[in-house]
Amino acid sequence: MSTYKRATLDDEDPLDSLGDGDGYPNGFQVNFRGSRSSRECWAKWTRTEKQLVVLVGVLVVLLVACLLGLVFQYRARPPAVCLSEACISVTSSILSSLDRAVNPCEDFFSYACGGWIKANPLPDGHSRWGTFNNLWEHNQAIMKHLLENTTANVSSEAERKAQRYYQACMNESKIEELRATPLVELIQKLGGWNITGTWAGDNFNETLREVTAHYRTSPFFSVYVSADSKNSNSNVIQVDQSGLGLPSRDYYLNKTENEKVLTGYLNYMVQLGMFLGGTDEESTRQQMQQILDFETALANITIPQEKHRDEEVIYHKMTAGDLKELAPAVDWMPFLSTVFYPVELNESEPVVVYAKEYLEQVSDLILTTDKCLLNNYMIWNLVRKTSPLLDQRFRDAEEKFMEVMYGTKKSCLPRWKFCISDTDNNLGFALGAMFVKATFAEDSKQVAEEMIAEIKTAFEESLETLQWMDEETRKSAKEKADAIYNMIGYPKFIMDPKELDKVFNDYEAVSDLYFENVMQFYNFSARVTADQLRKPPNRDQWSMTPPTVNAYYSPTKNEIVFPAGILQAPFYTRASPKSLNFGGIGVVVGHELTHAFDDQGREYDKDGNLRPWWKNSSVEAFKRQTVCMVEQYGNYTVNGEAVNGKHTLGENIADNGGLKAAYRAYQNWLKKNGDEETLPTLGLTNYQLFFVGFAQVWCSVRTPESSHEGLITDPHSPSRFRVIGTVSNSQEFAEHFSCPPGSPMNPLKKCEVW
Incomplete structure (x- = not known):
């Protein structure tokens, strides 16, 4: 074996080579002899040998110190910064929405959305405006192009019916010519x-x-x-x-x-x-x-x-x-x-x-x-x-009433927007087929499936740690969570032209008689409803059309539904950091999943049947947990008018449970995949970005009249309280933003159901 040589601090004789089997190739000797032999050996060594041993020891200590320094330096090093075009774009959007003058621990909604609110005064003709409206307008523009492009290669007669229905709605000259006659004749027909x-x-x-x-x-x-x-x-x-x-x-x-x-x-x-x-x-x-x-x-x-x-x-x-x-x-x-x-x-x-x-x-x-x-x-x-x-007189009269009812500023809403919404309301699955083919990337389904699986896992992990639930009910709750069915993008039948045509076979639309088209649709819809009475419920029968910017949970089907319309920015973008996707569509998924266990959803079992499947002790414990949330949200006010904590309870439970599940799922993702790149210039960690992304989904403005209407009709809390209500119940939020105990966003008393 060759001699191992290294530099020394002084001139020295070379070390003898080691015999076979006595050491490792790098020259370190393995010595199992006791301390007495060591002392005897040390006494026999020359001064040069002793100096060399000391030098080796010092070098080993220095090497270990260097390695430890590198480890600590690596750990302390900030994560890499994402400088892709997509990251720069989303950073700009986030930055313009923030109001850095606000302390996030005092008012997280104003911190996250203050810049957005200043830059987005209410558009004319709208009583409220926010992320959802913005995305819906984007979807409307796509649908307008699809419905007006009659030379496009549509694959079903149902899609052509949707185009004719839209054309009749847009035929204003014919509508003005008929004036009130269609309704006057109908009233006479009814006596x-x-x-x-x-x-x-x-x-x-x-x-x-x-x-x-x-x-x-x-x-x-x-x-x-x-x-x-x-x-x-x-x-x-x-x-x-x-x-x-x-x-x-x-x-x-x-x-x-x-x-x-x-x-x-x-x-x-x-x-x-x-x-x-x-x-x-x-x-x-x-x-x-x-x-x-x-x-x-x-x-x-x-x-x-x-x-x-x-x-x-x-x-x-x-x-x-x-x-x-x-x-x-x-x-x-x-x-x-x-x-x-x-x-x-x-x-x-x-x-x-x-x-x-x-x-x-x-x-x-x-x-x-x-x-x-x-x-x-x-x-x-x-x-x-x-x-x-x-005709226009009737629309003007309604618009005038809407001004009083919702506080909208008078504006002539483009006719095409009214007609798009009406076509979507009545023939939305025929129109939805066109929308999906034009906009929906099929791999989005796979991404959504993965996200849902991660959120479900996180929710079930939280379920295991609940103190107030008995073991038997916990086991049944996990079974229900496992059984939740996912519907993503669109119902399958709309992509099969034959199946789609079969659904709309008994409906006819003509291009110039709008009132008659709608009356025909009412009759057609009534026959479809009657036909369902003798058939079992169908998973392919959705309550929302594919272009809709929303999502829902169906308790009798135990399913969560995410239309194609919501599976896009700002809720989800492939190129965005995972923190934003978990804070966006992840919280939406968690919200709908938690609805299966809110004050109404919890009454249904895993098969969608209303029955008492909880033990009484857990029912009573659940009700005690919800009292805290009813009181918390009932103390919030808008223009001096209180939020109804009982009416909004189900949505508040879902908001809080959704944020918690999405946060935990993001934590799990980081453990599995390691730190991700952060966004430039914001000075926010990815965990902070998760909460900012969640909050900015709810940036919105409303008229006082619309706020009043929302308080007495909407089962959701106002957007502001959907943000501050949830984050103030999150210990993780308080830790990531270093909020002092007792500050508005880190109250000492926190509410938790799931």
């Missing part, structure tokens, strides 16, 4: 309206059947087909409260606070009555006031939304025959047979009623109300629904 002419007389049940079955209105109550909550494999007729012209009962009952809206609504009613043939404004106003008073009586018996949440309490299954005893004012069997024609029904047909006391009271109200007023009210429901389909 007349005392406001605009002669009324045929006592035909209450006949008119109720017609306006409900053929024109999709819901005077007095709503009737529809959906999965039976206690037997989710079958559909059933369902009945619930309905019939108010304004968005909430509160508008009618708090008259002083809402006087401006009530006056604006009455003026709108009078204007429409006059356009449709009312000859005497005083008489028209008097009769419209009677309708408004009747709607106020309906509002008085309408159950408040926060008391209409517990489905275990409000679910009442009975037969169609039982309805006659419950609400005798309605001739139920002819009514249901007309609404669900041609399906054959008898008195043993099961019906689920969600507003039993309301139906009893509305029946009494009908029986004690003048028949002429009842007819005026039912026809008003039809007029309110169909007047936007008529």
Whole structure:
């Protein structure tokens, strides 16, 4: 073996070579002898040998010190900075939205969104504006191009029907030429309206059947087909409260606070009555006031939304025959047979009623109300629904009312935007096929699937650490989470031209008769609904169209749905840092997943059936956990008006659970993949970027009127509190932003459900 040589501090004799088997190739000797032998050996060594040994020891110590220094330097070194075009672009967007003058520990919403709010005054014609609206406008522009490009290679007749429907909506000259005639003729066909002419007389049940079955209105109550909550494999007729012209009962009952809206609504009613043939404004106003008073009586018996949440309490299954005893004012069997024609029904047909006391009271109200007023009210429901389909006078009148109702600044919204929204509402899956083919990258499905799997894993990890839940319920909850079905992008049938055409086979649209097209669609929709009654619920039947910028959880199907419209920036971008994607679409996924376990979703088992599958001890513990959140959000106010902590509870649980699951999933991703590059100039860590990305999804502005409407109708908290409510419950947020205990974003008392 060759001699191992190295530099020394002094001249020395070379070391003898080691015998075979006594050492390693690098020259280090292995010595197992005891200390006494070592001392004897040391005494025999020459001075030069001793100096050499000391020198080697010093060099070893220096080498170890250097290695440790390198390790610590590597650990302390900031992560690499991403300087790609995509990273520079997203950095610019984030930077322009921030307000660095605000302390993030004092008000994280203003810190994250202050710059955005200053740069985004409300556009004319809008009562609210935010990320969702911006993205929807982008999607609308794409749909406009697709619907107007009639020479494009569309692959199905259904898509051509969507184009013709849109063309008819855009045919303003024909609409202006017809003026109010289509609706006037329809009213005459239904027996007349005392406001605009002669009324045929006592035909209450006949008119109720017609306006409900053929024109999709819901005077007095709503009737529809959906999965039976206690037997989710079958559909059933369902009945619930309905019939108010304004968005909430509160508008009618708090008259002083809402006087401006009530006056604006009455003026709108009078204007429409006059356009449709009312000859005497005083008489028209008097009769419209009677309708408004009747709607106020309906509002008085309408159950408040926060008391209409517990489905275990409000679910009442009975037969169609039982309805006659419950609400005798309605001739139920002819009514249901007309609404669900041609399906054959008898008195043993099961019906689920969600507003039993309301139906009893509305029946009494009908029986004690003048028949002429009842007819005026039912026809008003039809007029309110169909007047936007008529000439410009009707749209101007509605716009004027919207100014009062929502505080919008007057502007002439481009006709094409109205027509895009209407086409999406009615033929959205035919239009959705075109949208998906033009915009949706198929590998986005794979990315979304991976994200959902990571969020599910994180949620289930949190489930394991919950202190308040018993083991048996925890096991069942994990099974439910595992069973949640993912629907991403679009329902499969829309990409098969034959299947898509089969769905829309019985609907026809012509290019120049918009009002008739819509009426035909109402009839077509009613037949589709009736057909579903004898079929099991279908996973391919979505509640949102593919271009929609939103997502949802279906409790009876135990599925989460993410339309193609939301799977894009700022929620998800392939080139963005993972911190932003987890803070964006990751929180959205976590939000929808948590809905399976909110105050309503938790009542459904893994198969989508409403049943008590929790142990009582865990039910009581859950309710105790939610009290904290009800109080927390109930203390937030907008313009002096409090958030309804009970009404918003489900969404607040989902917001908090979604943020927590997405954060944990991002942590897991980093453990698996290592640190990612950070963004330049921001001075934010990737964890801080996660929270900023989450908050900036909710940057928005609203008029005071729109904020008021949101507080009394929307089950979601206002955007500001969706941000500060969740981050102030997050210990991780407080740590990453070094928020002092007791600061607004790091309160000592935190609420947690999941």
